[in-house]
Amino acid sequence: xxxxxxxxxxxxxxxxxxxxxxxxxxxxxxxxxxxxxxxxxxxxxxxxxxxxxxxxxxxxxxxxxxxxxxxxxxxxxxxxxxxxxxxxxxxxxxxxxxxxxxxxxxxxxxxxxxxxxxxxxxxxxxxxxxxxxxxxxxxxxxxxxxxxxxxxxxxxxxxxxxxxxxxxxxxxxxxxxxxxxxxxxxxxxxxxxxxxxxxxxxxxxxxxxxxxxxxxxxxxxxxxxxxxxxxxxx
Amino acid sequence: xxxxxxxxxxxxxxxxxxxxxxxxxxxxxxxxxxxxxxxxxxxxxxxxxxxxxxxxxxxxxxxxxxxxxxxxxxxxxxxxxxxxxxxxxxxxxxxxxxxxxxxxxxxxxxxxxxxxxxxxxxxxxxxxxxxxxxxxxxxxxxxxxxxxxxxxxxxxxxxxxxxxxxxxxxxxxxxxxxxxxxxxxxxxxxxxxxxxxxxxxxxxxxxxxxxxxxxxxxxxxxxxxxxxxxxxxxxxxxxxxxxxxxxxxxxxxxxxxxxxxxxxxxxxxxxxxxxxxxxxxxxxxxxxxxxxxxxxxxxxxxxxxxxxxxxxxxxxxxxxxxxxxxxxxxxxxxxxxxxxxxxxxxxxxxxxxxxxxxxxxxxxxxxxxxxxxxxxxxxxxxxxxxxxxxxxxxxxxxxxxxxxxxxxxxxxxxxxxxxx
Numbered sequence: 001x002x003x004x005x006x007x008x009x010x011x012x013x014x015x016x017x018x019x020x021x022x023x024x025x026x027x028x029x030x031x032x033x034x035x036x037x038x039x040x041x042x043x044x045x046x047x048x049x050x051x052x053x054x055x056x057x058x059x060x061x062x063x064x065x066x067x068x069x070x071x072x073x074x075x076x077x078x079x080x081x082x083x084x085x086x087x088x089x090x091x092x093x094x095x096x097x098x099x100x101x102x103x104x105x106x107x108x109x110x111x112x113x114x115x116x117x118x119x120x121x122x123x124x125x126x127x128x129x130x131x132x133x134x135x136x137x138x139x140x141x142x143x144x145x146x147x148x149x150x151x152x153x154x155x156x157x158x159x160x161x162x163x164x165x166x167x168x169x170x171x172x173x174x175x176x177x178x179x180x181x182x183x184x185x186x187x188x189x190x191x192x193x194x195x196x197x198x199x200x201x202x203x204x205x206x207x208x209x210x211x212x213x214x215x216x217x218x219x220x221x222x223x224x225x226x227x228x229x230x231x232x233x234x
Numbered sequence: 235x236x237x238x239x240x241x242x243x244x245x246x247x248x249x250x251x252x253x254x255x256x257x258x259x260x261x262x263x264x265x266x267x268x269x270x271x272x273x274x275x276x277x278x279x280x281x282x283x284x285x286x287x288x289x290x291x292x293x294x295x296x297x298x299x300x301x302x303x304x305x306x307x308x309x310x311x312x313x314x315x316x317x318x319x320x321x322x323x324x325x326x327x328x329x330x331x332x333x334x335x336x337x338x339x340x341x342x343x344x345x346x347x348x349x350x351x352x353x354x355x356x357x358x359x360x361x362x363x364x365x366x367x368x369x370x371x372x373x374x375x376x377x378x379x380x381x382x383x384x385x386x387x388x389x390x391x392x393x394x395x396x397x398x399x400x401x402x403x404x405x406x407x408x409x410x411x412x413x414x415x416x417x418x419x420x421x422x423x424x425x426x427x428x429x430x431x432x433x434x435x436x437x438x439x440x441x442x443x444x445x446x447x448x449x450x451x452x453x454x455x456x457x458x459x460x461x462x463x464x465x466x467x468x469x470x471x472x473x474x475x476x477x478x479x480x481x482x483x484x485x486x487x488x489x490x491x492x493x494x495x496x497x498x499x500x501x502x503x504x505x506x507x508x509x510x511x512x513x514x515x516x517x518x519x520x521x522x523x524x525x526x527x528x529x530x531x532x533x534x535x536x537x538x539x540x541x542x543x544x545x546x547x548x549x550x551x552x553x554x555x556x557x558x559x560x561x562x563x564x565x566x567x568x569x570x571x572x573x574x575x576x577x578x579x580x581x582x583x584x585x586x587x588x589x590x591x592x593x594x595x596x597x598x599x600x601x602x603x604x605x606x607x608x609x610x611x612x613x614x615x616x617x618x619x620x621x622x623x624x625x626x627x628x629x630x631x632x633x634x635x636x637x638x639x640x641x642x643x644x645x646x647x648x649x650x651x652x653x654x
Contacts, residue, residue, distance in 0.1 A: 056559060077564055084562020091560070094553050099249030100242075111238035112562035163561070 005068065006030045006171045006203030007053060012062035013229075014052050021060075022048045024229035028221070032067070032170065035194055035204040037214045040223030046207050049223065050173055053205070054087055055079035067170040084113035088164025088202065090193075092176040095160030096148040103144055106130040106162045109169075116167025133162040137192050154185045161193050168200035175207050190216045239567050242558075243574035250547065254579055257536075257543045261583025262590060264536035265626060268529040269591040272618050275522050279515065282308070285429040286507050288360030290487045293317070293325055293494050294476035296501035300517065303510040305339065306476040309347045309430045313339050316473040321500045325477060328493065330486035333358050335478040338442045338471065343401055343435045346387050350442035350474070356382065356422075358480060361429045371395050372422035375438050381418045382436040385426035393420050399435065401445055443471045479504075533626065536583065537633050540576050544637035548644065555645040568645050572638035573631050580630020584623040588615070 007030035014023040022045045030036050040046045051057040052064060055071050056079075064071045067086055074082060088109070096105045107130050110117035120129045134144050137158040143151065151159065157177050164172050174193065178186040190206075190213065197204045206217065214220040247254050286307045294302045295315030304310040319336075326334035335358050338350030349355075353374040356367050372395045374382060381399050383391075393399070397420045418441065426432055481487050487506060494504035555568050563571075592615065 054560070077566075080559075080562060080564040083560075087560075087562075089560040091557070095557065097242075097554055097557055099245045104245075108558075109561040111241075112567070 004032060005065065006032050006034065007205065008063070008065040010063040012052070012064055013060045014048055014057065015060060016048070016057070018060075021229045023052065023227055025049075025062075025226050026228070028226055030171075030203055030205060033198070033201050033203055034219070035197060035217055036206065037217035037220035038205060038207045038223060039209065039211050039214060039220055040207075040227075041209055044223045045227050045229070046209075046223060047175070049227075050175055050205075050207065053171075054089065054173060055083050081113075084109065085115040086170045088166075088169045088172040090157070090160045090164045090172070090174040090177040092179050093153070094156075095163075096151075096156055098149050100148060101144075102134065102139070102146070102148055102151065102159045103127065103130050105148060105159055106134060106166055108163060110167055113167065116169065118167075120167040130162065130166060133165055133196070134159065136196065137162050138188070153180045154189065157181065157189060158192070161189070161196070165196050165200055165202065169202055172197055172202050172204045173207070174204065176209070177206075178213070179208070179210070186213075187216075239563075239570045240574055243571050243578055246571070247575050247578050253543050253547070254582075257539050257579050258583045258586060260539045261533075261536040261580060261626065261630070262586035264529070264533040265584050265587025265622060266591045266594070268526075268533050269588065269619060269622060270594070271525050271529045272622075273591065273595060273616070275525070276616075276618070281428065282514070283511060284362045286359075286361060287364055288358070288480060289478045289507055290481045290484065291479040291491055291494070291504050292476055292507060292510075293479060293502055293504045296503045299503065299505040299510040300514050302476065302503055302505050303507060303514065306337065306478075307430070307507065309339070309349075309434065313475045316475055317477075317502055318473050318500055319470055321497065321502060322474055322477055324497075324499075325479065325490075325494060328490060330482050330490065331479055332482045333480045335359065336439065336474040337476050337478065338439055338473075339475045341401060341442065341445060343387075343399060344391060346384075346391075346433055346435050347430075348401060348435045348437055348442075350437055350439045350471075352439060355436065355478075356424075358478065359431070361427050361431065365427070367427065367431065368425045370423045370425045372420070374422055375436075376421055378438050378440045379418045380421040380438065382422040382424060383420055384424050384432035384434045384436075386432040387435055388420075388423045393423070395420055395423065401435075401437070401441065439471045439474065534629075537580065537626070537629050540579050540630055541633040541636050543579075544572060544576060544634060545640065548637055548641050551641070552644050552648060555641055556648050559645055559648075565642050565646060569638045569642050572641050573634040576634025576637070577627055577631035580633070581623075581627045583630075584626040587626075588619045588623055592619070 007028065009025055009028040012023060012025045012028075013021055015021045038046065038049075048057070052059050052071075053066065055066070055074070058076075058079075059072060062072075066082070069082060069086075071079060071082070096102070097108065100108065107126055110120055110126055117126060120126055123129070131141075131144065135141075139155060139158055139162075143155055148156070148159070157180075160177070161174075164174070172193075177193075178189055181189060193206075194204065194216065206213070292302060292306050294306055294313065295317050297314040301311065301314060305313050322334070322336055325331065333354060335351060335355045337355065339347065341348040341350075356369075356374045359367050361367075369382075370385065370388075372382075374380070383393055383399075387393065399418045399420060401418065418437065424431060479490070481490065491504040491506065494502050558568060558571070559565075
């Protein structure tokens, strides 16, 4: 999917309940392939914004386009399908499905999206692509063969990154993925993630409350600056 | 797409082997109980209905038809009374009667019922699908002192042709009045039939008389001893217990039955075995229904445990659902995942239960057959097994609806963020 923007938001309003406004964003954009650091204290609406971008929660008003697709025009089922095809998500913690092996975790998105499976298998089998991603994120074969629940937090986050990256989705959302890592593995993780995003030509929206991480990114955006409803939430 | 979900469901279930195993065990046990009750029920019916065939009427002293059927054919309970030999001769000579086999019950040999009869019994008695009695060894009564034993009696007591048998009065295992002064010899051993015949000791009517007269009417007995002949059809006891009757034409059965029931000389009952059996089923049907209902409820309890265990696991699985949503799973997938887990647990339980009950029946069939004369069937997969399996899996899947709805609600509310 070639488009100028990975994310385009205009006059967006959102609340989980009808009479609530958690997000009121005039304008927010992320260019295709761009890597942006979104900072905001807890309660500033980061999680809500990510849910809207991921198409899990519908916007109450305004425009939101992901990779050129107007999300407000899609039914919930189509938004789910769109997310499967075009979005990779890394959570803060407990990223892995405990009963799946690291490899199965990485291949999981391709079970829900034919488009991603097709892209991932362009140069070989799905399994070899998953192994390639895990290896380039610094996980060796011995680590991969262990149970997901036996991996260290740092290793789990790398598996999660590989899962987000498989099939080269146009946009990767990372929701405080390094908050449980020590500083050296954190720096290492961010560099690897950025490198792989560039290689896959995926845009990266990296969300954190830790402003110190901003130095790794070309551009940072403070959610408090762009969210006019931010002060409502304590 | 759905194969991915089924694959996930399988891995999720096998990952929680302990809790899932307990639920599977609960369902397996309930299915085993249900099918066990059903198999015993159908086995008993099958066994009862194949015990006698080819006999059109059974006549005995006046009593309820079920009672007459039970003691004359199944050797259950005691005869309510006797009928006179004169009545027997009248009935045996009635028009349309092809054959009439007298039997005399009430005695036992080492816990096995003794049946006094004559050689026509071995010619005329039919069981199963019109199968005749066959001798595994020896032959029918050659003289008054002959004894023909069923297959089970032979193997349990270790009797062979020529073994000596002493008879007692009454039916207890231990009898005070064993009649050792009349040593009898085994002349024939019958092949196994799967009916009470296997557990019967057959003697001549003359011997029955001798046991009961014993000294008191000795001259009568001596007279009989005087003209022993090969067939013993001529022996005339004073009374017998019942008569098995075969008619020349089935159309004559009802007429003779009416005649016997209104016989002026003696109070008699004539029953059609099939009809009496139907009445018996009506009586035991209520009990069977109660057992069936109880065991069905036990299955329901097992099924509810699926909903319980899945619901209990949902809180710790909220993050798993969020991950699945994040990688593109639709709400329908989350729903399907839990339904398939429930169905998989039910299927495993049903399968284990069906295998278990069939194994148990294969193992105990011989014991039940020898101890109770009840043929429980071959132990193979029955249509009931399969129907039960399908119903349990379907109901199990339905049991997944409740936790699935909750999981769905959680997943939609949680979105991408649960910080547990």
